[in-house]
Amino acid sequence: MKQSRPREPRPRRPDATRSARPALAGEGEACAAALNAGLALQQQGQLDQAEALYQEILRSNPQHFHALQLLATIAGQRKNSAAALELFDQALRIDPHHALSLYNRGVALQDLKRPAEALESCDLALRIKPDYPQALNQRGIALHELKRLDEALQSYDLALRIAPDHVQPHFNRGVVLHALKRLDEALQSYDRALVIEPDHKDALVNRGHALLELKRPQEAIAALRLALENGGDPEQIGYTLAALGAATVPAATPRQFVTRHFDQFASTFDQHLIGTLKYQTPALLSKEISQWVAAGNLDILDLGCGTGLLGALLKPLARRLTGVDLSPNMLGMARQLQVYDELICGELTEFLQTQSGNLDLVAAADVFVYIGDLSPVFAGARQALRAGGLFGFAVEASDAGDFVLRPTLRYAHSAAYLRKLAASHQFVCEFIGPRIIRQEKGSDVNGFHAILRRS
Ligand SMILES: C[S@@+](CC[C@H](N)C(=O)[O-])C[C@H]1O[C@@H](n2cnc3c(N)ncnc32)[C@H](O)[C@@H]1O
Known part of the structure:
Protein backbone atom coordinates (compact mmCIF):
# COMPACT_ATOMS: atom_id res chain seq x y z
CA MET A 1 0.00 0.00 0.00
CA LYS A 2 1.25 3.45 -0.87
CA GLN A 3 2.46 5.95 1.69
CA SER A 4 2.48 9.65 1.17
CA ARG A 5 4.67 12.58 1.88
CA PRO A 6 4.18 16.20 0.89
CA ARG A 7 3.57 16.09 -2.85
CA GLU A 8 6.36 18.46 -3.76
CA PRO A 9 9.42 19.33 -1.69
CA ARG A 10 8.49 22.94 -1.12
CA PRO A 11 11.28 25.43 -1.51
CA ARG A 12 11.47 27.77 1.44
CA ARG A 13 12.93 31.19 1.93
CA PRO A 14 16.57 30.77 2.88
CA ASP A 15 16.00 31.93 6.45
CA ALA A 16 13.05 29.64 7.09
CA THR A 17 14.92 26.90 8.95
CA ARG A 18 17.15 26.89 11.94
CA SER A 19 20.76 27.12 10.99
CA ALA A 20 23.72 28.62 12.79
CA ARG A 21 25.70 29.07 9.58
CA PRO A 22 27.67 32.33 9.45
CA ALA A 23 27.19 34.58 6.40
CA LEU A 24 29.50 33.78 3.51
CA ALA A 25 31.43 36.10 1.29
CA GLY A 26 29.78 36.67 -2.06
CA GLU A 27 26.28 36.89 -0.63
CA GLY A 28 25.73 40.47 -1.58
CA LEU A 244 -16.91 -7.44 -5.47
CA GLY A 245 -19.18 -8.28 -8.40
CA ALA A 246 -19.55 -4.62 -9.39
CA ALA A 247 -17.54 -4.52 -12.63
CA THR A 248 -16.49 -6.77 -15.49
CA VAL A 249 -13.90 -9.33 -14.47
CA PRO A 250 -10.57 -8.53 -16.18
CA ALA A 251 -8.40 -11.23 -17.77
CA ALA A 252 -5.69 -10.88 -15.11
CA THR A 253 -4.65 -8.93 -12.03
CA PRO A 254 -3.18 -5.54 -13.07
CA ARG A 255 0.59 -5.86 -13.27
CA GLN A 256 1.24 -2.80 -11.12
CA PHE A 257 -0.89 -4.30 -8.39
CA VAL A 258 1.05 -7.58 -8.48
CA THR A 259 4.42 -5.84 -8.49
CA ARG A 260 3.56 -3.43 -5.69
CA HIS A 261 1.95 -6.13 -3.55
CA PHE A 262 4.80 -8.62 -3.84
CA ASP A 263 7.53 -6.01 -3.60
CA GLN A 264 6.10 -5.04 -0.22
CA PHE A 265 5.56 -8.61 0.84
CA ALA A 266 8.86 -10.13 -0.34
CA SER A 267 10.89 -10.02 2.87
CA THR A 268 8.16 -11.70 4.94
CA PHE A 269 6.69 -13.92 2.20
CA ASP A 270 8.26 -17.28 3.14
CA GLN A 271 7.55 -16.87 6.82
CA HIS A 272 3.92 -15.80 6.21
CA LEU A 273 3.11 -18.42 3.57
CA ILE A 274 4.74 -21.40 5.23
CA GLY A 275 4.21 -20.41 8.87
CA THR A 276 0.80 -18.72 8.90
CA LEU A 277 -0.89 -20.04 5.75
CA LYS A 278 0.56 -23.59 5.92
CA TYR A 279 1.46 -23.27 2.26
CA GLN A 280 2.49 -26.66 0.90
CA THR A 281 2.07 -26.29 -2.85
CA PRO A 282 5.80 -26.22 -3.73
CA ALA A 283 6.45 -29.40 -1.71
CA LEU A 284 3.44 -31.30 -3.12
CA LEU A 285 3.70 -30.05 -6.69
CA SER A 286 7.43 -30.73 -6.99
CA LYS A 287 6.87 -34.28 -5.70
CA GLU A 288 4.06 -34.84 -8.22
CA ILE A 289 6.12 -33.41 -11.07
CA SER A 290 9.06 -35.68 -10.22
CA GLN A 291 6.75 -38.69 -10.52
CA TRP A 292 5.98 -37.81 -14.14
CA VAL A 293 9.45 -37.02 -15.44
CA ALA A 294 11.56 -39.84 -16.85
CA ALA A 295 14.88 -38.41 -15.61
CA GLY A 296 16.56 -35.23 -14.39
CA ASN A 297 18.77 -32.96 -16.47
CA LEU A 298 15.79 -30.86 -17.54
CA ASP A 299 15.50 -27.32 -18.85
CA ILE A 300 12.97 -25.86 -16.42
CA LEU A 301 11.06 -22.59 -16.28
CA ASP A 302 9.48 -21.54 -12.97
CA LEU A 303 6.63 -19.12 -13.77
CA GLY A 304 6.02 -16.48 -11.08
CA CYS A 305 8.97 -17.98 -9.19
CA GLY A 306 8.61 -15.52 -6.30
CA THR A 307 11.19 -16.13 -3.57
CA GLY A 308 12.12 -19.49 -5.09
CA LEU A 309 10.24 -21.93 -2.87
CA LEU A 310 9.35 -24.15 -5.85
CA GLY A 311 12.63 -23.59 -7.72
CA ALA A 312 14.68 -24.84 -4.77
CA LEU A 313 12.75 -28.13 -4.85
CA LEU A 314 12.94 -28.50 -8.64
CA LYS A 315 16.69 -27.84 -8.72
CA PRO A 316 17.67 -31.55 -8.44
CA LEU A 317 15.75 -32.19 -11.68
CA ALA A 318 17.34 -29.27 -13.53
CA ARG A 319 20.06 -28.92 -16.10
CA ARG A 320 19.09 -25.28 -16.34
CA LEU A 321 16.60 -23.54 -14.06
CA THR A 322 15.10 -20.18 -15.05
CA GLY A 323 12.68 -18.09 -13.00
CA VAL A 324 10.45 -15.28 -14.21
CA ASP A 325 8.52 -12.88 -12.01
CA LEU A 326 7.07 -9.37 -12.06
CA SER A 327 8.37 -8.39 -8.62
CA PRO A 328 12.02 -7.25 -8.37
CA ASN A 329 12.01 -7.74 -4.60
CA MET A 330 10.72 -11.32 -4.84
CA LEU A 331 13.43 -11.97 -7.44
CA GLY A 332 15.97 -10.46 -5.04
CA MET A 333 15.00 -13.05 -2.43
CA ALA A 334 15.14 -15.85 -5.04
CA ARG A 335 18.63 -14.73 -6.09
CA GLN A 336 19.89 -15.25 -2.54
CA LEU A 337 18.99 -18.96 -2.79
CA GLN A 338 21.53 -19.40 -5.61
CA VAL A 339 19.50 -22.17 -7.28
CA TYR A 340 18.44 -20.37 -10.47
CA ASP A 341 20.70 -20.14 -13.50
CA GLU A 342 18.74 -17.11 -14.65
CA LEU A 343 16.13 -14.83 -13.10
CA ILE A 344 14.07 -12.61 -15.32
CA CYS A 345 11.95 -9.67 -14.26
CA GLY A 346 8.94 -9.75 -16.54
CA GLU A 347 5.42 -10.90 -17.26
CA LEU A 348 5.22 -14.65 -17.55
CA THR A 349 2.99 -14.95 -20.64
CA GLU A 350 5.17 -12.49 -22.52
CA PHE A 351 8.26 -14.41 -21.49
CA LEU A 352 6.75 -17.74 -22.62
CA GLN A 353 6.13 -16.18 -26.02
CA THR A 354 9.88 -15.56 -26.40
CA GLN A 355 10.64 -19.29 -25.94
CA SER A 356 10.35 -21.86 -28.64
CA GLY A 357 10.50 -25.59 -27.97
CA ASN A 358 13.52 -25.26 -25.68
CA LEU A 359 12.04 -26.37 -22.33
CA ASP A 360 11.29 -29.73 -20.71
CA LEU A 361 9.22 -28.43 -17.82
CA VAL A 362 7.13 -25.30 -17.23
CA ALA A 363 5.95 -25.07 -13.62
CA ALA A 364 3.81 -22.60 -11.67
CA ALA A 365 2.84 -22.68 -8.00
CA ASP A 366 0.22 -20.24 -6.68
CA VAL A 367 0.65 -17.89 -9.63
CA PHE A 368 -2.45 -18.49 -11.72
CA VAL A 369 -4.48 -17.02 -8.86
CA TYR A 370 -3.36 -13.73 -10.46
CA ILE A 371 -4.42 -14.70 -13.99
CA GLY A 372 -8.04 -15.46 -14.88
CA ASP A 373 -7.93 -16.22 -18.61
CA LEU A 374 -5.30 -18.95 -18.86
CA SER A 375 -5.64 -19.46 -22.61
CA PRO A 376 -2.61 -17.27 -23.55
CA VAL A 377 -0.55 -19.02 -20.85
CA PHE A 378 -1.43 -22.45 -22.25
CA ALA A 379 -0.57 -21.26 -25.76
CA GLY A 380 2.77 -19.89 -24.48
CA ALA A 381 3.57 -23.08 -22.56
CA ARG A 382 2.85 -25.17 -25.63
CA GLN A 383 5.17 -23.00 -27.72
CA ALA A 384 7.92 -23.08 -25.07
CA LEU A 385 7.91 -26.84 -24.39
CA ARG A 386 9.60 -29.61 -26.34
CA ALA A 387 7.32 -32.46 -27.46
CA GLY A 388 6.69 -34.63 -24.40
CA GLY A 389 7.54 -31.76 -22.02
CA LEU A 390 5.49 -31.19 -18.87
CA PHE A 391 3.33 -28.29 -17.74
CA GLY A 392 2.72 -28.63 -13.99
CA PHE A 393 0.82 -26.10 -11.94
CA ALA A 394 -1.60 -25.40 -9.11
CA VAL A 395 -4.77 -23.29 -9.14
CA GLU A 396 -7.39 -22.34 -6.60
CA ALA A 397 -10.53 -24.42 -7.27
CA SER A 398 -13.83 -23.05 -8.49
CA ASP A 399 -16.81 -25.25 -9.29
CA ALA A 400 -18.56 -22.65 -11.45
CA GLY A 401 -17.86 -21.54 -15.02
CA ASP A 402 -14.32 -21.23 -16.38
CA PHE A 403 -12.89 -18.92 -13.73
CA VAL A 404 -14.08 -16.48 -11.09
CA LEU A 405 -12.47 -13.53 -9.32
CA ARG A 406 -13.13 -13.78 -5.61
CA PRO A 407 -13.41 -11.00 -2.99
CA THR A 408 -9.98 -12.22 -1.83
CA LEU A 409 -8.76 -10.63 -5.12
CA ARG A 410 -7.65 -14.06 -6.32
CA TYR A 411 -8.87 -15.98 -9.33
CA ALA A 412 -10.13 -19.57 -9.05
CA HIS A 413 -10.49 -21.99 -11.98
CA SER A 414 -12.69 -25.01 -12.58
CA ALA A 415 -11.28 -28.45 -13.43
CA ALA A 416 -13.54 -28.50 -16.51
CA TYR A 417 -11.87 -25.28 -17.73
CA LEU A 418 -8.39 -26.76 -17.27
CA ARG A 419 -9.40 -29.87 -19.22
CA LYS A 420 -10.95 -27.74 -21.97
CA LEU A 421 -7.77 -25.65 -22.30
CA ALA A 422 -5.59 -28.76 -22.25
CA ALA A 423 -7.59 -30.24 -25.12
CA SER A 424 -7.63 -27.06 -27.19
CA HIS A 425 -3.83 -26.58 -26.79
CA GLN A 426 -3.02 -30.26 -27.41
CA PHE A 427 -1.86 -31.24 -23.95
CA VAL A 428 -2.47 -34.72 -22.55
CA CYS A 429 -3.88 -34.61 -19.00
CA GLU A 430 -1.62 -36.86 -16.96
CA PHE A 431 -3.25 -35.72 -13.78
CA ILE A 432 -5.74 -33.11 -12.54
CA GLY A 433 -6.76 -33.62 -8.94
CA PRO A 434 -7.98 -31.77 -5.84
CA ARG A 435 -5.46 -30.50 -3.29
CA ILE A 436 -5.51 -28.25 -0.23
CA ILE A 437 -3.34 -25.37 -1.37
CA ARG A 438 -3.08 -23.33 1.83
CA GLN A 439 -5.12 -22.02 4.73
CA GLU A 440 -7.01 -18.78 5.06
CA LYS A 441 -8.13 -17.59 8.49
CA GLY A 442 -7.63 -21.16 9.74
CA SER A 443 -9.73 -22.84 7.00
CA ASP A 444 -8.44 -24.97 4.14
CA VAL A 445 -8.46 -23.44 0.65
CA ASN A 446 -9.23 -26.01 -2.05
CA GLY A 447 -7.31 -26.16 -5.28
CA PHE A 448 -6.34 -28.38 -8.18
CA HIS A 449 -2.93 -29.59 -9.18
CA ALA A 450 -2.43 -30.34 -12.85
CA ILE A 451 0.29 -32.23 -14.71
CA LEU A 452 -0.13 -31.90 -18.46
CA ARG A 453 2.11 -33.28 -21.20
CA ARG A 454 2.71 -31.48 -24.48
CA SER A 455 1.80 -33.81 -27.31
C1 LIG B 1 2.01 -16.21 -4.31
S1 LIG B 1 3.52 -15.92 -5.11
C2 LIG B 1 4.09 -17.56 -5.43
C3 LIG B 1 5.60 -17.61 -5.62
C4 LIG B 1 6.16 -19.01 -5.86
N1 LIG B 1 5.69 -19.57 -7.10
C5 LIG B 1 5.84 -19.91 -4.70
O1 LIG B 1 5.08 -20.85 -4.87
O2 LIG B 1 6.35 -19.65 -3.60
C6 LIG B 1 3.01 -15.37 -6.71
C7 LIG B 1 4.16 -14.80 -7.53
O3 LIG B 1 3.72 -14.68 -8.87
C8 LIG B 1 4.19 -13.45 -9.39
N2 LIG B 1 3.28 -13.10 -10.51
C9 LIG B 1 1.94 -12.93 -10.47
N3 LIG B 1 1.46 -12.67 -11.69
C10 LIG B 1 2.52 -12.70 -12.54
C11 LIG B 1 2.67 -12.52 -13.94
N4 LIG B 1 1.62 -12.27 -14.72
N5 LIG B 1 3.91 -12.61 -14.47
C12 LIG B 1 4.99 -12.87 -13.69
N6 LIG B 1 4.90 -13.04 -12.34
C13 LIG B 1 3.69 -12.97 -11.78
C14 LIG B 1 4.16 -12.52 -8.22
O4 LIG B 1 5.01 -11.40 -8.41
C15 LIG B 1 4.60 -13.43 -7.09
O5 LIG B 1 5.98 -13.40 -6.90
Missing part, protein backbone atom coordinates in the same frame (compact mmCIF):
# COMPACT_ATOMS: atom_id res chain seq x y z
CA GLU A 29 22.49 42.17 -2.51
CA ALA A 30 22.63 41.08 -6.16
CA CYS A 31 23.00 37.52 -5.05
CA ALA A 32 20.08 37.77 -2.60
CA ALA A 33 17.95 39.28 -5.36
CA ALA A 34 18.84 36.43 -7.74
CA LEU A 35 18.03 33.91 -5.03
CA ASN A 36 14.64 35.48 -4.35
CA ALA A 37 13.86 35.69 -8.07
CA GLY A 38 14.81 32.01 -8.39
CA LEU A 39 12.56 31.09 -5.50
CA ALA A 40 9.62 32.96 -7.01
CA LEU A 41 10.17 31.17 -10.32
CA GLN A 42 10.53 27.82 -8.60
CA GLN A 43 7.30 28.34 -6.71
CA GLN A 44 5.56 29.10 -10.01
CA GLY A 45 6.91 25.82 -11.42
CA GLN A 46 9.39 27.52 -13.78
CA LEU A 47 12.15 25.16 -12.83
CA ASP A 48 14.52 25.69 -15.76
CA GLN A 49 14.61 29.45 -15.22
CA ALA A 50 15.06 29.07 -11.45
CA GLU A 51 17.84 26.55 -12.01
CA ALA A 52 19.64 28.94 -14.36
CA LEU A 53 19.63 31.65 -11.67
CA TYR A 54 20.96 29.29 -8.98
CA GLN A 55 23.69 28.07 -11.36
CA GLU A 56 24.66 31.65 -12.01
CA ILE A 57 25.07 32.26 -8.26
CA LEU A 58 27.16 29.10 -7.98
CA ARG A 59 29.43 30.20 -10.81
CA SER A 60 30.57 33.18 -8.72
CA ASN A 61 30.34 31.32 -5.41
CA PRO A 62 30.47 27.50 -5.76
CA GLN A 63 30.01 27.19 -2.00
CA HIS A 64 26.72 29.11 -1.89
CA PHE A 65 24.67 27.03 0.51
CA HIS A 66 21.19 28.26 -0.42
CA ALA A 67 21.79 28.05 -4.16
CA LEU A 68 22.93 24.44 -3.68
CA GLN A 69 20.04 23.41 -1.47
CA LEU A 70 17.49 25.06 -3.75
CA LEU A 71 19.04 23.31 -6.76
CA ALA A 72 18.64 20.11 -4.78
CA THR A 73 14.94 20.80 -4.20
CA ILE A 74 14.54 21.36 -7.96
CA ALA A 75 16.09 17.93 -8.58
CA GLY A 76 13.62 16.56 -6.02
CA GLN A 77 10.71 18.27 -7.80
CA ARG A 78 11.89 16.63 -11.02
CA LYS A 79 11.94 13.27 -9.20
CA ASN A 80 15.66 12.97 -9.83
CA SER A 81 16.44 11.65 -6.36
CA ALA A 82 20.04 10.67 -7.07
CA ALA A 83 20.88 14.23 -8.19
CA ALA A 84 18.92 15.68 -5.25
CA LEU A 85 20.88 13.54 -2.82
CA GLU A 86 24.22 14.60 -4.27
CA LEU A 87 23.28 18.28 -4.08
CA PHE A 88 21.90 18.01 -0.53
CA ASP A 89 25.14 16.28 0.47
CA GLN A 90 27.14 19.15 -1.03
CA ALA A 91 24.97 21.71 0.76
CA LEU A 92 25.17 19.85 4.07
CA ARG A 93 28.94 19.74 3.87
CA ILE A 94 28.74 23.55 4.07
CA ASP A 95 26.00 23.64 6.72
CA PRO A 96 25.46 20.26 8.42
CA HIS A 97 22.77 21.69 10.71
CA HIS A 98 20.16 22.69 8.17
CA ALA A 99 17.06 20.78 9.25
CA LEU A 100 15.11 21.28 6.01
CA SER A 101 17.98 19.88 3.92
CA LEU A 102 18.43 16.93 6.27
CA TYR A 103 14.71 16.17 5.97
CA ASN A 104 14.71 16.55 2.17
CA ARG A 105 17.81 14.36 2.02
CA GLY A 106 15.76 11.76 3.91
CA VAL A 107 13.02 12.05 1.28
CA ALA A 108 15.56 11.50 -1.52
CA LEU A 109 17.08 8.50 0.27
CA GLN A 110 13.65 6.97 0.81
CA ASP A 111 12.86 7.44 -2.89
CA LEU A 112 16.13 5.67 -3.64
CA LYS A 113 14.94 2.78 -1.44
CA ARG A 114 17.55 3.40 1.25
CA PRO A 115 15.23 3.58 4.28
CA ALA A 116 17.88 3.06 6.99
CA GLU A 117 19.82 6.10 5.77
CA ALA A 118 16.57 8.04 5.27
CA LEU A 119 15.72 7.36 8.91
CA GLU A 120 19.15 8.56 10.02
CA SER A 121 18.80 11.79 8.03
CA CYS A 122 15.33 12.48 9.47
CA ASP A 123 16.62 11.78 12.98
CA LEU A 124 19.38 14.34 12.44
CA ALA A 125 16.81 16.88 11.23
CA LEU A 126 14.70 16.18 14.32
CA ARG A 127 17.66 16.64 16.64
CA ILE A 128 17.96 20.17 15.31
CA LYS A 129 14.22 20.82 15.07
CA PRO A 130 12.23 18.39 17.27
CA ASP A 131 8.82 19.86 16.39
CA TYR A 132 9.10 19.08 12.70
CA PRO A 133 5.98 17.20 11.55
CA GLN A 134 7.18 16.56 7.98
CA ALA A 135 10.39 14.94 9.26
CA LEU A 136 8.37 12.84 11.74
CA ASN A 137 6.09 11.75 8.90
CA GLN A 138 9.05 10.87 6.70
CA ARG A 139 10.66 9.03 9.62
CA GLY A 140 7.45 6.99 9.91
CA ILE A 141 7.66 6.05 6.23
CA ALA A 142 11.25 4.86 6.66
CA LEU A 143 10.34 2.88 9.80
CA HIS A 144 7.42 1.27 7.98
CA GLU A 145 9.72 0.27 5.15
CA LEU A 146 12.09 -1.21 7.74
CA LYS A 147 9.12 -3.21 9.13
CA ARG A 148 9.34 -1.37 12.47
CA LEU A 149 5.60 -0.79 12.41
CA ASP A 150 5.00 0.15 16.06
CA GLU A 151 7.73 2.79 15.90
CA ALA A 152 6.29 4.07 12.62
CA LEU A 153 2.92 4.52 14.34
CA GLN A 154 4.59 6.42 17.19
CA SER A 155 6.31 8.73 14.70
CA TYR A 156 3.03 9.52 12.92
CA ASP A 157 1.35 10.11 16.29
CA LEU A 158 4.06 12.60 17.23
CA ALA A 159 3.66 14.34 13.87
CA LEU A 160 -0.09 14.59 14.45
CA ARG A 161 0.35 15.96 17.94
CA ILE A 162 2.24 18.90 16.41
CA ALA A 163 0.18 19.17 13.23
CA PRO A 164 -3.23 17.49 13.63
CA ASP A 165 -4.39 18.96 10.32
CA HIS A 166 -1.63 17.39 8.21
CA VAL A 167 -3.14 14.84 5.89
CA GLN A 168 -0.07 12.65 5.27
CA PRO A 169 0.52 11.32 8.80
CA HIS A 170 -3.19 10.46 9.11
CA PHE A 171 -3.10 8.57 5.83
CA ASN A 172 0.24 6.88 6.53
CA ARG A 173 -0.92 5.90 10.01
CA GLY A 174 -3.89 4.23 8.29
CA VAL A 175 -1.51 2.33 6.00
CA VAL A 176 0.45 0.94 8.97
CA LEU A 177 -2.71 -0.02 10.85
CA HIS A 178 -4.01 -1.62 7.66
CA ALA A 179 -0.80 -3.67 7.36
CA LEU A 180 -1.25 -4.71 11.01
CA LYS A 181 -4.83 -5.77 10.11
CA ARG A 182 -6.19 -3.29 12.68
CA LEU A 183 -8.81 -2.51 10.08
CA ASP A 184 -11.28 -0.45 12.14
CA GLU A 185 -8.50 1.85 13.28
CA ALA A 186 -7.09 2.03 9.75
CA LEU A 187 -10.51 3.09 8.54
CA GLN A 188 -10.64 5.85 11.18
CA SER A 189 -7.26 7.18 10.03
CA TYR A 190 -8.32 7.16 6.36
CA ASP A 191 -11.52 8.95 7.38
CA ARG A 192 -9.55 11.62 9.20
CA ALA A 193 -7.32 12.09 6.16
CA LEU A 194 -10.46 12.45 4.04
CA VAL A 195 -11.95 15.09 6.32
CA ILE A 196 -8.86 17.19 5.64
CA GLU A 197 -8.57 16.31 1.95
CA PRO A 198 -11.86 14.82 0.69
CA ASP A 199 -10.42 13.94 -2.73
CA HIS A 200 -7.30 12.14 -1.42
CA LYS A 201 -7.53 9.30 -3.92
CA ASP A 202 -5.16 6.90 -2.16
CA ALA A 203 -7.11 7.29 1.08
CA LEU A 204 -10.33 6.61 -0.86
CA VAL A 205 -8.86 3.49 -2.49
CA ASN A 206 -7.40 2.17 0.77
CA ARG A 207 -10.68 2.88 2.55
CA GLY A 208 -12.38 0.71 -0.08
CA HIS A 209 -9.88 -2.08 0.53
CA ALA A 210 -10.26 -1.88 4.31
CA LEU A 211 -14.04 -2.11 3.93
CA LEU A 212 -13.63 -5.07 1.58
CA GLU A 213 -11.48 -6.83 4.18
CA LEU A 214 -14.02 -5.95 6.87
CA LYS A 215 -16.62 -7.71 4.70
CA ARG A 216 -18.67 -4.55 4.19
CA PRO A 217 -18.99 -4.95 0.39
CA GLN A 218 -21.60 -2.28 -0.33
CA GLU A 219 -19.61 0.41 1.49
CA ALA A 220 -16.42 -0.84 -0.21
CA ILE A 221 -18.07 -0.47 -3.62
CA ALA A 222 -19.24 3.07 -2.78
CA ALA A 223 -15.75 4.05 -1.55
CA LEU A 224 -14.06 2.62 -4.63
CA ARG A 225 -16.49 4.34 -7.00
CA LEU A 226 -15.71 7.61 -5.24
CA ALA A 227 -11.98 6.89 -5.64
CA LEU A 228 -12.57 6.34 -9.34
CA GLU A 229 -14.43 9.65 -9.65
CA ASN A 230 -11.50 11.36 -7.93
CA GLY A 231 -8.87 10.14 -10.36
CA GLY A 232 -7.94 6.78 -8.82
CA ASP A 233 -6.32 4.23 -11.12
CA PRO A 234 -9.21 2.76 -13.18
CA GLU A 235 -7.40 -0.54 -13.81
CA GLN A 236 -6.72 -1.25 -10.16
CA ILE A 237 -10.09 -0.01 -8.92
CA GLY A 238 -11.95 -1.82 -11.71
CA TYR A 239 -10.22 -5.03 -10.67
CA THR A 240 -11.26 -4.63 -7.02
CA LEU A 241 -14.81 -3.67 -8.03
CA ALA A 242 -14.90 -6.81 -10.22
CA ALA A 243 -13.87 -8.92 -7.22
